[in-house]
Amino acid sequence: MSELINNREQLTENPNKRQAILKQIFKDLHEGKNVSEVKAHFNAFIGKITIDEISQLQHDFGDLSIEEMHRLHAKHTEIFKGAIEEVEKPNKPEEQPGHPIHTFILENKEIDKLVNTLQVHLDQFEMEDSQENILLLLEDINLLLDIDKHYSRKENLIFPYLETYGIYGPTNNMWRINDFIRDAIKDARKKLASYHGEKQAVIEVINFVIQEVITMIYREENILFPMALNNFTEDEWVKIARESDEIGYCLIAPTEVWKPERHALDEKAISEGYIKMETGILSLKQLELLLNHLPVDLTFIDQDDVVRYFSHGKERIFARTKAVIGRTVQNCHPPRSVHVVEELLADFKAGRKDTEDFWIKFRDKYVYIRYFAVRDESGKYIGTLEFTQNINPIQAIEGEKRIMF
Template sequence: MSEFINNREQQTYKNTERIEILKEIFRDLHNGRNLNEVKAHFDAFIGKVTIEEIAQLQLEFVNEGGMPADELQRLYTQHTDIFKGRIEEDNREKRPEEQPGHPIHTFMLENRELDKLVKTQLQVHLWQFEEEDHAENVFKLLEDINLLLDIDKHFNRKEHLIFPYLENYGIYGPTNNMWRIDDFIRDAIKEVRQTLLHYNGEKKVVLEKLNWVIEEVTAMIYREENILFPMALANFTEDEWVKIAHESDEIGFCLTEPEAVWKPERKALDENAISEGYIKMETGILSLKQLELLLNHLPVDITLIDHEDVVRYFSHGKERIFARTKAIIGRTVQNCHPPRSVHVVEDLLADFKSGKKDSEDFWIKFRDKYVYIRYFAVRDEDGKYVGTLEFTQNIAPIQAIEGEKRILS
């Protein structure tokens, strides 16, 4: 360790100095020092760590950047191992998360179901598969994997409802680190499912991948319940939890459902109230209610971000293609995408801002839909860039059109 750490004895350090000590300890880990030695230094020089210090530490390492994916996985797992039993206890008097229907209560219900699935079902079937990889045991694993795919809803609610509010409080560590690990878990589940669907004796691959999935799902449950959820509970207002609870239904739930409709201690703000004012435009005058109904009845999904890449609006039609929640309003578009795809967003916005491009189109197969995604640079009358419009449409029904239709059905 550095002289700074070795000279720590008998001294009391301020928060920033503790962060520097933590960074030095974890740099040793990143540089290949034995995990047990790092734990010993942690116990000697830090002892207990707060969730705020963990958030700051993770942000510091994210800002340094340049870490390969496999190294990130390894280190994030070791970080979790070090923090176990070393996080300061939560001494809050009120615990709204213990109330059925509260978003954290539901997240933890899901975690109990996930824990049961991977430890008492998937693990047992994996041991049987290891003994004999015949068709029946392959089929049992496939059934378990199909259930585990439901974890995507759990992760999506976390990423699109919890992370945005944390960012509003300047907490970025979970957004960057945890989302990456979520993606690694998603990918591993999908990859092993494909291997099992077309199983041809790749026993070692299945064993390695599923053992990793079991380990990482278990570790993620610990990270959420001991780091992420306490961070959120320490910062979010009751109104923010009301909004999160209200929007959770749009994404869905994993392996279980809320036990009840959460009723906070005081009545939340009425989110449905809409001003009766009017907006005068160049080609007409609409009330705010008319304008909202008009936009929500378009047979497409639209999202608008401003010149600073902040999400300002999205339409709310009956059948959205991609999940959107109100929590993304005021969030940078970069933080609304998985970290591995942010570079595509950055490149596109750079081309729009520089004037190199005015539009860009993509088309993908998504579930039972053929999705046409279009991006348009929005410019004012002087050609100045003021934002980007995302326009998404399911074109499968359009592609199926044949002949002509000239009369009412």
């Protein structure tokens, strides 16, 4: 035992060698070595791991395929369990009601309760696939669909700020796993809603949901949230707290508004300076109000694919938060759809296309999404405008309504 302790102490004094051993341990895991053997090696030479070291490993192994990430997700968690060093901090923000992390943890407690109920109902279904047991499972799964709000707040509020600190692992990896869970919940709902005796298929997909949701709670509370708390400023947490309402909450809402001890973030009034354009003059206030009153959502990204502006009307179709400003558009989309964005932008930049249209059913809306290449007088590409509109009201128009009779 003393030999192992000496090994660890020597590695602590030599961080480069320690990081190299960590990388080799995870390389062995990725190459299919037995998890128990890898865990034993980890315990012998590493013992405890810091959040910063986990972040570096996620960066080093960030280029995994979706299939590889799916396969290794549970194995990574097995290695980390019980080995993450805790940093003691006085007046922990996550213990303050209304703080974003406090709210995330409250949601996780409710999610965990729901998943336990789901497990009980699944056991009943496994014994007897009666209509009553099917309906109990369907009710649980419908409630669990609310987890999308929990994951969306991570993706649109936590991940962007981590990226500003050079931490990309959660964006590259955790977002993919979030999508696996979302898809599995929807698949379970579909199987239950049209159940015709496919008992084993229902059991398998719900077991997958239960396992992945529980594992995700562990990864959030032991890796992601400490990583964010170690890096974010109080001002950044205030912004995150304010913008969380835009996306919504899962199963439970914050118990109160967070009031930090020190808050240096000042609300800046919009300047009343004027902008002279080719066809008129508007104040900045007038221009912003005009754009926000349009019955469409507008988003502009510059020539470097960085989000620079979005309109903020009363009824946005897709959630947007101010955290996306200054973020590349690729990192504002789920990993599985990034290739579509890349192809579209490549066509715009090369001049092969000037517009691209998509239309989808989204909740109770029929959404028309249009992209326009924005070019200057010489034809040089300076960015892309996204134009999103609910066209249900337009499709319902019949006959005529004239101003003049």
